[in-house]
Amino acid sequence: MRSATQKFKTAARSWAGLLLAGGCITFAQAQQSITVAAYPAVDEIAKAAVAQWKKKYPTVEVKVVSRAFADHHTAMTTALSTSSNLPDVMVVEFGYVARFAEGGGLEDLGIAPYGIKAQQARFVPFAFRQATAASGAVVAVPADIGPGTLLYRTDILKKAGVSEAELAQSWDAYVAAGVKIKAATGAYLVAHARDVKDIVIRSDIKPGEGLYIDAKGRVLVDSPRFVRAFELAKKVRDGKLDGKINAWSNEWSEGFKRGTIATQMSGAWLAGHLNNWLAPDTKGLWRASQLPEKAWGSWGGSFYAIPKGAKNKALAWDFIQMMTLDPQMQLSAFKSQDAFPALVDVHNDAFFDQPIEFLGGQKARLLWREASRKINAVDVHKLDPIAEEIINTEMDKVLDQGKDVRTALADAKALLERRVKR
Amino acid sequence: MSSRPVFRLSPTSVPYVLLSPFVLLFLVFGVFPLCFSFYLAFQTWEPTAGLASMKFVGLDNFAFAITDEWFWKSLKNTAWLALASGVPQHLIAIPLAYFIHTSFKRTRNAVIGAYFLPYITSTVAIAMMFSTLFSTDYGLINLSLRSLSNLPVLGGLFPVDPIDWLNRAENVKPAVALVVFWRYVGFNTVLYLAALQTIPKDIYEAATMDGAGRWQQFWFITLPSLKPMIYFGVTLSVVGGLQLFEEPFILTGGRGGTDQAGMTTAMYMYRTAFEFNDFGAASALSWLLFVFVALLTWLTNRAFKPRGPSA
Numbered sequence: 001m002r003s004a005t006q007k008f009k010t011a012a013r014s015w016a017g018l019l020l021a022g023g024c025i026t027f028a029q030a031q032q033s034i035t036v037a038a039y040p041a042v043d044e045i046a047k048a049a050v051a052q053w054k055k056k057y058p059t060v061e062v063k064v065v066s067r068a069f070a071d072h073h074t075a076m077t078t079a080l081s082t083s084s085n086l087p088d089v090m091v092v093e094f095g096y097v098a099r100f101a102e103g104g105g106l107e108d109l110g111i112a113p114y115g116i117k118a119q120q121a122r123f124v125p126f127a128f129r130q131a132t133a134a135s136g137a138v139v140a141v142p143a144d145i146g147p148g149t150l151l152y153r154t155d156i157l158k159k160a161g162v163s164e165a166e167l168a169q170s171w172d173a174y175v176a177a178g179v180k181i182k183a184a185t186g187a188y189l190v191a192h193a194r195d196v197k198d199i200v201i202r203s204d205i206k207p208g209e210g211l212y213i214d215a216k217g218r219v220l221v222d223s224p225r226f227v228r229a230f231e232l233a234k235k236v237r238d239g240k241l242d243g244k245i246n247a248w249s250n251e252w253s254e255g256f257k258r259g260t261i262a263t264q265m266s267g268a269w270l271a272g273h274l275n276n277w278l279a280p281d282t283k284g285l286w287r288a289s290q291l292p293e294k295a296w297g298s299w300g301g302s303f304y305a306i307p308k309g310a311k312n313k314a315l316a317w318d319f320i321q322m323m324t325l326d327p328q329m330q331l332s333a334f335k336s337q338d339a340f341p342a343l344v345d346v347h348n349d350a351f352f353d354q355p356i357e358f359l360g361g362q363k364a365r366l367l368w369r370e371a372s373r374k375i376n377a378v379d380v381h382k383l384d385p386i387a388e389e390i391i392n393t394e395m396d397k398v399l400d401q402g403k404d405v406r407t408a409l410a411d412a413k414a415l416l417e418r419r420v421k422r
Numbered sequence: 423m424s425s426r427p428v429f430r431l432s433p434t435s436v437p438y439v440l441l442s443p444f445v446l447l448f449l450v451f452g453v454f455p456l457c458f459s460f461y462l463a464f465q466t467w468e469p470t471a472g473l474a475s476m477k478f479v480g481l482d483n484f485a486f487a488i489t490d491e492w493f494w495k496s497l498k499n500t501a502w503l504a505l506a507s508g509v510p511q512h513l514i515a516i517p518l519a520y521f522i523h524t525s526f527k528r529t530r531n532a533v534i535g536a537y538f539l540p541y542i543t544s545t546v547a548i549a550m551m552f553s554t555l556f557s558t559d560y561g562l563i564n565l566s567l568r569s570l571s572n573l574p575v576l577g578g579l580f581p582v583d584p585i586d587w588l589n590r591a592e593n594v595k596p597a598v599a600l601v602v603f604w605r606y607v608g609f610n611t612v613l614y615l616a617a618l619q620t621i622p623k624d625i626y627e628a629a630t631m632d633g634a635g636r637w638q639q640f641w642f643i644t645l646p647s648l649k650p651m652i653y654f655g656v657t658l659s660v661v662g663g664l665q666l667f668e669e670p671f672i673l674t675g676g677r678g679g680t681d682q683a684g685m686t687t688a689m690y691m692y693r694t695a696f697e698f699n700d701f702g703a704a705s706a707l708s709w710l711l712f713v714f715v716a717l718l719t720w721l722t723n724r725a726f727k728p729r730g731p732s733a
Contacts, residue, residue, distance in 0.1 A: 074696055081469035099699065103470025243559075244589050246675060250553070254560055382468075386698040389677075396681040400591060415491075422486060 033061035034315045037087035039072040042143070042302050045333045046091075049323060060315060069093070079307070080105040086307040088316035094130065094301040097140055098380030101133035107306040107313065110138035114317055119325065127342045129377030131303055134215070140303035141324045144339035146267025147371035148199070148297040149288040151274075153187075154360065156262045160184035164289050167263070171200065171232050174292040178241040178262075187262045191245040191252055193233040193399055194392065199265055200229035201391075202378065203295035210379040212387035212416065219416045221391060222409045230398055230405040237399045253278045265291060267299030268368040272338030275358040283357065288364040296374040301342070340368055347372075383419055390415050463705035470699075483706035493707060495682065496690040497714070502595055503670070503686060504663025507602035511610050512655060518607075519614035520644060534615065537608035545605075549672030552601050556587035556673075563587070588673060591683035598670045598684050605669070606662070610655050617651035618644070653726035660722055664715045667692070687711050 036046050043066035050062045065087060067075055073096050079086045080103060092100055100106055110117040116138055120128055127142035150168060157167065160181040167177045174196075178189030190196060202211065204225050213219055220226070236242050243261060245251040255261035256279035264270065274286065291297060304320040306313055323329055330341040331349060341347065347369050355361040381387070394412045397403040431439055463483055465476040487493050518537075526533055540548065555562050564584040571580035587597045621644065629639050667688040670678065676693075678685025685693075691711065695704035 077469055077696070077699075081467075081472060083472050100470050103468050103472075103475075105470050105472060244586060246589075249675070250557055251559060260559075382699065386700075389693075389698070392677075393682055396591070400680055422482070 032059050033063055034088040034312050034319060035063045035065055036089040036091070036319065037065045037067070037072065037076065038091040039067060039069045039093070041337045041339070042091045045143075045337055045339060046323070048332065048336065049329055052326075052329070053319065053322060056318075057315070062319070076100070080309075083309045086309040088306065088310045088312045089319050090305045090307055091143075092140055092303045092305050094146070094298070094303070097131050097303050097305075098133075098384075099382060100305070101131070101137070101139040102382050105308055106139040107308055107310075108137035108139065109141060109306065109317075109320075110136070113314075116141055122325070122344055124342050124344060124372045124375075126298065126372075126375040126377040127301060127303075130301075130380075134379075140305035141320055142342035143302045143304055143324050143330075144333065145342045145372060146269055146298050146300040147340060147368040147375060148265060148267055148291055148299050149364070149367055149371060150263055150265050150291050151270060151286050151288050152263040153259060153261075153282070153285050154287050155285050156181060156185050156187050156259060164287070168289045168292045170293045171196070171228075171295075175232065175235050175239070175241065178236065179239055181262050182239070182241055185262070187260050188243040188245075188255070189241040189262055190236065191243055191247065191255060191261050191264060193236040193242040193244075194395055195242075195247075195265055196236055197229040197233040197391075197395055199291060199295055199297050200232055201225055202297050203291075203293070205376060205378055207376070208379060210381055211384060212391070213381040213383055213420060215379065217420050219413050219420060221387070221412045221416060222406075226391075226409055227405060230395065230409065233395065234398055234405065256282065259285075265297075267301075268340045268364075269300070269338045271356065271358055271364065284360045286359050287362055288359055288367055290367060290371060294374075296371055296376065298371075298375050302339070340372070383416070386419055387416055459705040459708055462701055463709055464702075466702045468699070469701055479702065483702045484710070486703055487706045487710055490703075492682070492685075492690060493687070493710070496678075496685050496687040499595065499678075499682075499684065500664055500666060500686040500688075503599050503602065503666055503684075504660070506595065506599035507606070507666075508656075508659040508663045510603050511607050511659060512652065515607050515610035515655070516614055516645075516648065516652075519611045519618055520640060522611070523615055523618045534608075534612060537611050539608065540605045541609040543605075545668040546672060548601065548605060549669055552597075553588065553673055556597055558584050558586045558589070561587070589680050591679070591681045594674060594679040594684040598673055601669050601673065602663075602666065606659070610659075613651055613655050614648060617648050621647045649726065653722070656726070657719055657722050660718050661715055664688075664711065664718065 038046050043064050046062070046064045050064075053060075053062055072091075073093065076090055076092070076096075080100070083105075090106070107114070109115075110132075123142055124145055127145050128138075131140040131142060132138050152164070152167060157164070157177075160177075161184070162177045162180050166173055168174065175189070181187055181189055205211065208215065210220065212221055243251065243255060245255055245261070252261075256264075256274060259282065271286065271288065274280075275283065304323055306316045306320070310316055324343065327343065327346045327349075330343045330346050331351060333339040334341050334346075335351065352365040352369060353363060354365070356364050390412050394403070394408040398405055398408050462476075464478060464480060466479045466482070467476045522530060522533055558564060564587075567580050567585065568582070571577045571582050573580075585593065587593050625643055626639055629643060634642070665688050666686045670684040670686055671689055671692075673679075674684045676689075678689055687707065688711070691704050691707045694707060695701050
């Protein structure tokens with residue numbers, strides 16, 4: 001009689017055999033291909049590039065693995081943590097670049113054999129800096145950026161007798177315009193008072209200072225820019241100038257469709273979304289201007305990176321170069337998916353001078369181009385996500401429960417310091 | 423004639439081979455994550471730096487979690503939601519089951535099916551439907567309230583201004599509790615219906631002979647006979663309620679709503695790991711949550727235990 005363990009081993013062996021056979025098949029298929037892990041709409045851009053890739057590498061397949069935005073970054077975190085199932089090319093969104101850079105799981109593309117540092121001047125400065133880790137390693141190459149502007153409804157402004165100059169001159173003027181708009185038309189100035197806070201805390205950051213925490217681990221959330229941001233947001237809420245509407249909610253798109261939201265601060269891409277699906281019927285009613293008080297800011301952007309555990313690094317690098325350094329590729333992504341090019345080479349293309357129909361024929365791309373040069377890179381800290389949550393929670397308390405601004409920021413500081421000390 | 427070779431398992435190994443798919447899956451998706459999270463609870467780990475970056479930190483993660491005010495806030499939210507959605511579930515499900523049991527004959531299954539439907543519907547679909555219903559300016563609930571407030575006499579009872587269901591701290595929890603209640607009340611009704619069918623009819627007949635009314639029969643026969651099923655149902659509600667995740671997660675856009683009023687402990691755990699990148703603390707949180715679940719399950723067990731003559 002065989003023992004129970006032996007029997008179990010036999011069973012395990014037959015299963016292991018099956019698994020091994022499966023693994024070999026996958027390996028055989030993986031010989032002549034590279035995988036690109038991406039989220040919408042970068043996946044579309046990558047797929048569209050395959051035709052050109054095939055001209056150079058007719059036998060190398062490009063597999064674009066597409067996941068929803070949040071799933072993509074969760075999957076990439078898991079892949080990096082276990083160094084398994086890593087793609088050859090990883091698309092990383094703006095907010096995650098620094099976080100992934102910190103972990104050290106991505107190749108330094110600044111040095112040989114890649115040497116992207118030599119091309120630094122060809123990229124929008126803030127985007128390139130965003131991908132540079134504290135150690136000096138360049139962990140990703142920027143592909144598209146989201147230079148921020150203020151979109152506003154001309155018809156609503158006209159009804160309220162507010163001029164663009166009045167709207168964007170300063171934050172106080174912006175809020176004052178909101179009062180007029182509300183009184184004359186009933187429309188909200190902004191979707192959420194938090195939106196104002198988000199941009200004010202990002203303006204006027206000194207170089208090397210960081211958003212919430214500086215390089216030395218000092219918590220900055222009670223500094224004047226936070227006080228001002230909170231007070232402005234409170235003013236917006238107290239004047240009933242915001243709709244308490246979160247971005248990407250049903251109310252948000254309905255607000256745009258019905259014209260109950262007069263302005264929206266956002267990246268350049270929002271005009272495209274409004275035109276394509278959010279509110280196509282409002283064509284011609286929107287215009288863009290620089291953000292109030294010339295607060296230069298950006299919303300989102302995509303980067304290409306190579307994980308250290310990738311199998312086909314040379315091919316991956318070729319693919320990334322095609323996506324980020326090829327002017328034609330950058331322009332076609334801009335034209336098809338509103339992906340504003342991070343490559344400065346193409347910023348003087350005739351396409352930038354063309355009027356945008358949705359914005360009533362305004363040449364808004366020139367505004368976005370101007371903004372892209374002025375935006376500062378903000379140093380990131382690994383505690384930024386939790387810091388943002390702490391600040392937003394205290395913001396809720398100020399807006400909804402009437403908590404004192406300075407008390408709220410002091411509480412936020414205490415909460416955050418506790419995390420920094422861990 | 424050619425004889426084909428036949429792959430044959432020896433009779434003694436058949437049970438092991440047949441069991442192995444479950445055992446393997448259970449080991450991979452059950453036992454391994456359990457052990458790994460226990461191990462992680464004592465480590466600090468930067469996940470994007472790979473497995474090698476783990477460092478042993480002893481009880482630091484637990485010390486952090488116990489002194490973390492957000493953890494306690496999330497526990498309070500969870501307890502609130504578990505009570506507000508759990509208690510009514512049973513208080514409604516028992517009489518409802520009794521009513522269906524005694525009053526429906528031919529349409530019984532259809533009625534049960536209707537009540538059971540929410541339980542088997544995808545959570546995402548449910549949460550999306552309810553967020554549409556709860557919408558402040560365009561939601562059906564607020565539109566109905568508004569039209570009710572226009573009624574001549576009763577109108578004064580209803581609010582004129584739209585209620586911000588999902589963006590005001592004091593409204594988030596009731597809204598989430600309502601969805602959870604709606605979803606699981608049918609499940610509990612089915613449980614109690616099954617239990618009702620096992621109560622012998624002759625007990626009721628004897629009670630009728632003794633002159634017991636319908637209410638007395640319910641109170642002295644039905645309810646005591648249902649006790650084992652109540653124990654089972656309440657235990658499921660306690661465990662499920664403390665692990666509540668999907669409904670509040672989707673209804674509040676993953677953040678837990680204004681001032682985190684709808685952030686349950688399971689949500690906080692998830693966010694600590696995948697948003698705040700702190701897998702060690704998240705694992706410690708999960709084990710602390712386990713302690714609470716175990717404790718409350720034990721208490722439920724105590725409360726429903728059949729009492730012996732000595733007790």
